[in-house]
Amino acid sequence: MGTTSRPPMGWNSWDCYGTTVTEDEVLANARFMAEHLLPFGWDTVVVDIDWSDPTARSHGYNAGAPLTMDTHGRLLPDPGRFPSAADGRGFAPLAAQVHELGLRFGIHTMRGVPRLAVDRATPVPGTTATAVDIADPTNACEWNPDMVGLDHSHPGAQAYYDSTLALYASWGVDFIKADDMLWPYQAADIEAYARAIARSGRAIELSLSPGRDLSTTHEPHLREHATMWRICDDLWDRWEDVEANFARFARWAPLSGDGGWADGDMLPLGRIGLRAERGEPRDDGLTPDERVSLLTLWVIARSPLMFGGDLPTSDPGTVALLQNADVLAVHRDSRRNREVFREGPLVMWAADGHDGTAYAAVFNLGDEPLALSQDVSRVGFAASGGPEVRELWTGATFPRREVPVQSDDARGVAPGSAALDLALPPHGAVLLAGPAV
Known part of the structure; x- marks a missing residue:
């Protein structure tokens, strides 16, 4: 209706x-x-x-x-x-x-x-x-x-x-x-x-x-x-x-x-x-x-x-x-809005935007601060090229960090990929926009 x-x-x-x-x-x-x-x-x-x-x-x-x-x-x-x-x-x-x-x-x-x-x-x-x-x-x-x-x-x-x-x-x-x-x-x-x-x-x-x-x-x-x-x-x-x-x-x-x-x-x-x-x-x-x-x-x-x-x-x-x-x-x-990850206090959502833009929301449901690195592909962002990833509430930008092929990244991002480094307060969230894959 x-x-x-x-x-x-x-x-x-x-x-x-x-x-x-x-x-x-x-x-x-x-x-x-x-x-x-x-x-x-x-x-x-x-x-x-x-x-x-x-x-x-x-x-x-x-x-x-x-x-x-x-x-x-x-x-x-x-x-x-x-x-x-x-x-x-x-x-x-x-x-x-x-x-x-x-x-x-x-x-x-x-x-x-x-x-x-x-x-x-x-x-x-x-x-x-x-x-x-x-x-x-x-x-x-x-x-x-x-x-x-x-x-x-x-x-x-x-x-x-x-x-x-x-x-x-x-x-x-x-x-x-x-x-x-x-x-x-x-x-x-x-x-x-x-x-x-x-x-x-x-x-x-x-x-x-x-x-x-x-x-x-x-x-x-x-x-x-x-x-x-x-x-x-x-x-x-x-x-x-x-x-x-x-x-x-x-x-x-x-x-x-x-x-x-x-x-x-x-x-x-x-x-x-x-x-x-x-x-x-x-x-x-x-x-x-x-x-x-x-x-x-x-x-x-x-x-x-x-x-x-x-x-x-x-x-x-x-x-x-x-x-x-x-x-x-x-x-x-946005379209195709969906939860893509949930483990412990960490929840991630992704959505498709217009004109080559992707959106992601990352949440910390826990009672303690949460520092994490995430492979950008998990939330639909391109590994390189296009504008930087931007946080929409604050306007802050997040560079996509290259993880060398020979690296064993201790924070769980695969070698040869690109990562976003995020710090979330207790019960906090970021809403991100960036170039789509």
């Missing part, structure tokens, strides 16, 4: 504001993105979960919440947090303001129908059914109390999704993060949701969550119906969360591309936890080297990039990482 030639890039409110983000906070982040990040490809602003709950709070969900809803059981933005949504205007005024900045507007949705709609037996537009008729309470979300599943053997279930997507399209929504779709795998809902988007008449990118234990056997189905799909549970600002995604991306990166993207979740960087699900207000808990490693992995694996921190109050050094055009060119243009 995806149409994007590169993975989506943007901002999402979850890591900093959880369920409680306000219209003013969305617009502050949108304006910052338009001014500082749009020229680098960051173009999507997403309002995450529970925008209809007037009682939303940090650190959890509210059972029996008095969700804002229309007479057809379709959720509406809470006008207390989103004043422009008053009088049934929905997200249309906010989306218009985001569009005026040159950005796309996105929202979070949940699988199914609101419990409150079932309680009220709200009518399904275009049918004689009510929410009671189309509900499947046995397939409810395990972690959010607002919704119950849909009975897709009833035609009213598709009609309900059609009506909700028609509403979102009328607001000007460009991107939807549809949650509770992948664990367990909800094939019928994914198909019905994608069908409703197609019927809405608006080009809307579909992101599916969460990705706990997601199997690559689903890839053809996912690619047919969605733009991006999560391959992990929620990612937070802990090195163990980042490290766990190395193995997942190694499985999924070769399957990404052509408008369908494996998603390693949001980037929990910058100023996060302001009113979020986990933790108190803070600058993210990763070290500078860990931030570079996280971004390098997401870039070389061509994951969608959704920044989770509050942009206006995030550290300028963190924001500067999002403005590296050379790094983002790897994300935009």
Whole structure:
């Protein structure tokens, strides 16, 4: 279903504001993105979960919440947090303001129908059914109390999704993060949701969550119906969360591309936890080297990039990482992205670029510094000729060292080859560009 030639890039409110983000906070982040990040490809602003709950709070969900809803059981933005949504205007005024900045507007949705709609037996537009008729309470979300599943053997279930997507399209929504779709795998809902988007008449990118234990056997189905799909549970600002995604991306990166993207979740960087699900207000808990490693992995694996921190109050050094055009060119243009080596703390990735360029990412997952020499051919670089190998985060160049034929190089590079000498800090990475073989 995806149409994007590169993975989506943007901002999402979850890591900093959880369920409680306000219209003013969305617009502050949108304006910052338009001014500082749009020229680098960051173009999507997403309002995450529970925008209809007037009682939303940090650190959890509210059972029996008095969700804002229309007479057809379709959720509406809470006008207390989103004043422009008053009088049934929905997200249309906010989306218009985001569009005026040159950005796309996105929202979070949940699988199914609101419990409150079932309680009220709200009518399904275009049918004689009510929410009671189309509900499947046995397939409810395990972690959010607002919704119950849909009975897709009833035609009213598709009609309900059609009506909700028609509403979102009328607001000007460009991107939807549809949650509770992948664990367990909800094939019928994914198909019905994608069908409703197609019927809405608006080009809307579909992101599916969460990705706990997601199997690559689903890839053809996912690619047919969605733009991006999560391959992990929620990612937070802990090195163990980042490290766990190395193995997942190694499985999924070769399957990404052509408008369908494996998603390693949001980037929990910058100023996060302001009113979020986990933790108190803070600058993210990763070290500078860990931030570079996280971004390098997401870039070389061509994951969608959704920044989770509050942009206006995030550290300028963190924001500067999002403005590296050379790094983002790897994300935009590279192909055949793949893990090529993993042994102990050392992980290496390679990718093909344009015009005779190759890319490589080298990671130290260990807790100690790592000095190494690597045969340049292992990551796709030519042994000689062409420009020097360049590190894209810093701009530093690395000469290719000739290893004499008679040499017995103690660092494991074969005699007669060319080597790169690298020094990586704990949990550090380099992202390299050089002449391809």
